[in-house]
Amino acid sequence: MLWTRHVDSARAAWPSLVWDAAAYRAWLVEACAGEDPLAARLPALDAASTLLCWSAGRGDPEAHRLFDAHYMHQVGPALRRFGSDAGLVDEVAQRVRVKLLVAAPGELAPIARYALGGDLAGLVRVAAIREALTLRRTDKAAESDGLDAVVGEADPELRALKDRYAREFHLAFTAAVAELSPKERHLLRLNLSAKASIDDIARMHQTHRATAARWLNAARDQLAAATRRHLQESLGVEGDELLSLMRLIRTEAPRLLDSIPPDRDP
Secondary structure: OHHHHHHHHHHHHOOOOOOOHHHHHHHHHHHOOOHHHHHHHHHHOOHHHHHHHHHHHOOOHHHHHHHHHHHHHHHHHHOHHHOOOHHHHHHHHHHHHHHHHOOOOOOOOHHHHHOOOOOHHHHHHHHHHHHHHHHHHHHHOOOOOHHHOOOOOOOHHHHHHHHHHHHHHHHHHHHHHHHOOHHHHHHHHHHHHOOOOHHHHHHHOOOOHHHHHHHHHHHHHHHHHHHHHHHHHHHOOOHHHHHHHHHHHHHHHHHHHHHOOOOOOO
């Protein structure tokens, strides 16, 4: 009965798709690691997105068209905080399509990994932001390399510290970022590089604003604490000098995050 309702819902959602229910079920059974696990997970699956991910993952042209029509419009709003022009939106959209819909020989495309859960609209937004960050980092590579760019000119103390400890700060910050979880790095990129607000992050992750704020604050605290620890270990600085170095995080974090490759998965 549950399977019949799932199939009926999937067919109603995408009447133009032609697909084999038996092949679809066989794949779901394998993806859920057996018949009984499928029965347990089936009530929680969204039939429309599960079928579309599977069909698009198999390279079905109609599934690709439906994905474009119903989800790719998320790219523009996701990049709004970049001040993106139409050319960048088009470039990012193409990269997202390739990232999600192009399969390696003999495999399903990456979008199939999201068939068993997740918000497809949110997936497209996150993938778009990550691709935009990659493009921005590439564009800036010729202009600056981490702390080599001129920053803090309005604060002579920060400028002097940057000149004196540029390499050590860069190494400490990079090591601190590496200690973060993928989720923490992603949240910081959204907030610091993409200028996403707490409300933006909450919408992307389909969670309450207070939860998103708690996640982001925890990630910021972890980054600051780890950077401080690495600076103390490498330089042995304390007191006011250490506090001044920590002020560089506020000015340099977006630039340095852009210089570190993001996690591969969207």
